[in-house]
Amino acid sequence: MSMTYGPELEEMRTSLRKFTTEKLEPLARQIDATDQLPPEVVPLLAEGGYLGMRLPVANGGMDANLSTYCLVLEEMSRVHRVFNLLVSASSGMAPAAIAHLGTPEQQRKYLDGVVSGQRRGAFALTEPEAGSDSAAMKTRAERRNGKWVLNGRKHYINGGHKADFIVVMAVTDPFKKSRGGITAFVVEKGAPGFEVARIEGTMGSAVIQLAELNFNDCTLDDSAVLGEVGEGFKVAMSHLSEGRMGISAACIGTSDRLLEMSIEYAKGRHTFGKPLASRQAIQWMLADSAVELACARALTYGTLKSLELGEDVGVQPNMAKLHCSEMVGRIADRAVQIHGGMGIVKGFPVERFYRDVRHYRVGDGTSEVQRIVIARSLVGRGH
Numbered sequence: 001m002s003m004t005y006g007p008e009l010e011e012m013r014t015s016l017r018k019f020t021t022e023k024l025e026p027l028a029r030q031i032d033a034t035d036q037l038p039p040e041v042v043p044l045l046a047e048g049g050y051l052g053m054r055l056p057v058a059n060g061g062m063d064a065n066l067s068t069y070c071l072v073l074e075e076m077s078r079v080h081r082v083f084n085l086l087v088s089a090s091s092g093m094a095p096a097a098i099a100h101l102g103t104p105e106q107q108r109k110y111l112d113g114v115v116s117g118q119r120r121g122a123f124a125l126t127e128p129e130a131g132s133d134s135a136a137m138k139t140r141a142e143r144r145n146g147k148w149v150l151n152g153r154k155h156y157i158n159g160g161h162k163a164d165f166i167v168v169m170a171v172t173d174p175f176k177k178s179r180g181g182i183t184a185f186v187v188e189k190g191a192p193g194f195e196v197a198r199i200e201g202t203m204g205s206a207v208i209q210l211a212e213l214n215f216n217d218c219t220l221d222d223s224a225v226l227g228e229v230g231e232g233f234k235v236a237m238s239h240l241s242e243g244r245m246g247i248s249a250a251c252i253g254t255s256d257r258l259l260e261m262s263i264e265y266a267k268g269r270h271t272f273g274k275p276l277a278s279r280q281a282i283q284w285m286l287a288d289s290a291v292e293l294a295c296a297r298a299l300t301y302g303t304l305k306s307l308e309l310g311e312d313v314g315v316q317p318n319m320a321k322l323h324c325s326e327m328v329g330r331i332a333d334r335a336v337q338i339h340g341g342m343g344i345v346k347g348f349p350v351e352r353f354y355r356d357v358r359h360y361r362v363g364d365g366t367s368e369v370q371r372i373v374i375a376r377s378l379v380g381r382g383h
Helices: 007-034 041-047 066-077 081-091 093-101 104-111 232-238 240-268 280-308 316-344 349-361 367-379
Strands: 121-124 140-144 147-158 165-171 182-188 194-201 209-220
Touching (some): 081 121, 081 349, 093 104, 093 165, 165 232, 232 240, 240 349, 316 349, 316 367
Antiparallel strands (some): 147 209, 165 182
């Protein structure tokens, strides 16, 4: 398998690396120092054309292919995970679903401003009793007097407290559930009966926050239905492969940066008169990280190429997400160990990367769920 995106995209990587190094790296240091997102970040990403890049040209996007998008996520993740999240949120589940399934009115109403960074969307699927098992959701939408009335709670919604619109999954037929009983709705900020109940931080960077959203008799018109009634679960599942590839690319970018930092530190740090890089224990850590990263690249880039050729990739996206998310955790752990005291002190990127990457083994389908999906493809769903 190839270990590059191809000549054209690798050429793009050069200019992208220059942008992230010169423009975003100083902002990443500012974020770590203040725990605040500088106001110039979103306009800077918008000016560079990185927001909404997967959206169709008709919606202001670039209609970028999946490999181009993943390359951008990979390079952004070398600097700070928040840049990755801002880029992916502008092209991810909520705007992508509206772009592909929304009526012309919905597209104009919600997507105008996404590319410029003036509007943000969020995707609300996860509930207290429905995380990896999305079909177990309890949020309900019922027909009353010609309206839809939404009741329920969603949590761990990335950026939900700052979103201008939220694509919400709700059960409309409790007997069918995931087989035609879940519908997608677009709920606007400030809608009666909708509230942000709580904002939660995570073990990662303080600027990355999750929201708990409550819907108490939130009344919606038919115009809030996204796609067809009962087809919401398909909406949720249709973009999962792309999401997994995006996460895989982000893990590769972070791992690459951590390995670079570890090599540089090991060559410059001396113990007992010799550089750390001359110690076999350190060499083996670096070698293991390099091998795992090479395997991740081969699997991820190969799967991306197959996806763009329209080939049936089966569970390869699941494999990529599983391998890459587990890999970045191991490489981050080795990086901390190689850096010693510097690796555990706040204010140094290694420490922040170590905390941030732990999310990848949980979000967008845990490692355990990926293993279940992969195993079922091997032995059949009946086992």
